[in-house]
Amino acid sequence: MSVPCQCLECPLGCECFASTRTVKCLSRDLDAIPHGVPGHARNVIITGNNIHRLGPESFADLENVTNIILSNNGITEVMSQTFSSLTNLRLLDLSANRLALIHPAALSIPGAPLQELNLSRSLYNATSLTDLTTALRWGGLHSLLRLDLSGNGLVFLPPGMFSHLPSLRQLILADNALAGVYDGTFSGVGRLEALDLTGNAFRTFDGDALQELGRLGGSPRVLLARNNYTCFCDIRDFVAWLNGSQARVVDVQDVRCGSPKALEGAQMRGLGMQAIGCDVPYHQGEMDELSLQTSYVFLGLVLGFVGMVFIFVLYLNRNGMKKWIEEMRDAGHDVLEGYYYRYELDTDPRRGQPAGGDRPKGSGTGDFGKSLSGQIQVPADPCVVQMPTDTQLKQVTTSHPGNL
Numbered sequence: 001m002s003v004p005c006q007c008l009e010c011p012l013g014c015e016c017f018a019s020t021r022t023v024k025c026l027s028r029d030l031d032a033i034p035h036g037v038p039g040h041a042r043n044v045i046i047t048g049n050n051i052h053r054l055g056p057e058s059f060a061d062l063e064n065v066t067n068i069i070l071s072n073n074g075i076t077e078v079m080s081q082t083f084s085s086l087t088n089l090r091l092l093d094l095s096a097n098r099l100a101l102i103h104p105a106a107l108s109i110p111g112a113p114l115q116e117l118n119l120s121r122s123l124y125n126a127t128s129l130t131d132l133t134t135a136l137r138w139g140g141l142h143s144l145l146r147l148d149l150s151g152n153g154l155v156f157l158p159p160g161m162f163s164h165l166p167s168l169r170q171l172i173l174a175d176n177a178l179a180g181v182y183d184g185t186f187s188g189v190g191r192l193e194a195l196d197l198t199g200n201a202f203r204t205f206d207g208d209a210l211q212e213l214g215r216l217g218g219s220p221r222v223l224l225a226r227n228n229y230t231c232f233c234d235i236r237d238f239v240a241w242l243n244g245s246q247a248r249v250v251d252v253q254d255v256r257c258g259s260p261k262a263l264e265g266a267q268m269r270g271l272g273m274q275a276i277g278c279d280v281p282y283h284q285g286e287m288d289e290l291s292l293q294t295s296y297v298f299l300g301l302v303l304g305f306v307g308m309v310f311i312f313v314l315y316l317n318r319n320g321m322k323k324w325i326e327e328m329r330d331a332g333h334d335v336l337e338g339y340y341y342r343y344e345l346d347t348d349p350r351r352g353q354p355a356g357g358d359r360p361k362g363s364g365t366g367d368f369g370k371s372l373s374g375q376i377q378v379p380a381d382p383c384v385v386q387m388p389t390d391t392q393l394k395q396v397t398t399s400h401p402g403n404l
Helices: 126-138 207-214 233-244 284-316 318-346 364-375 390-399
Strands: 015-017 022-026 043-047 067-069 091-093 116-118 146-148 170-172 194-196 221-223 257-259
Touching (some): 284 318
Parallel strands (some): 022 043, 067 091, 116 146, 146 170, 194 221
């Protein structure tokens, strides 16, 4: 057991342990980080005081410190480069404070030595969450292995909040008010080994949330207990995921239904589809068919709407349409009368008889007349008197000489 060493190097009111190189200042009503911390100290524990502000001057000349615990001090403001002189810092505990202002470069330390950051029950409001997101981005925390954000009442995690923590192994988000995991929530976290989501406001994990969890590299151990899950049919994807990922959900035995009353406290692992109100098993093909039917219904509605618009337009132009129909009817009637007149002319029996009597069938004149009749079809005019030919006149003169 280490014995406190009350020596000249130990700050007033603090305890120093030479064997472990530890300085403790517990509940001393301090309003600032005490001066005179030994330069060889490796562990600094200052808790239960009234320190509201941290700045670069707070930890000057303490490059040997590896662990700093500053919990429950009422800290509200962390200035830029506050820990920049702690080039060997591995653990920083700011839990149980009231951080309202976090400078973007507050966590920046040359060489990025920080491996564990505890901010449990320390964020004061949503603005401090925004500040923290910026500080995580610009802090150069490439070596951070563990981040504790439990108990902060978080309802939403900004997309890409952890994307600048490539070495992160453990992420503690327990005892918040998170209700959903969204696309990009855990982007950039490719080496995670443990994710604690217990004690939040999750009621289910939909398809997008399950895909986001599935993209976590390293097959991390996930804790999901103490959430008020609603065990209705819409939770079937989550149930199927639980049944197929037993090795990943380490507390699967404690993942239980919160509602309805009939299933309260029931284990979700192995829960049947009928038990959660899904009478028909879920198949992707059926969903695709339903989607296709929905598309057909939508197409029918669109076509019906177009038809109604067309009928409405016709109704508005009914007078013009009536006039157009009458004009088309009259025009058709005139055309039909013309065809009927031509038909009467073509079927007239007098049209085919020669004007000068019957001619022999083989005569040239008859053939020529037939040819013209077949091509031109000029109707015979009964009023035309055919003049006798010169041969006929000569015959008459020869036969009756006495009469002359």
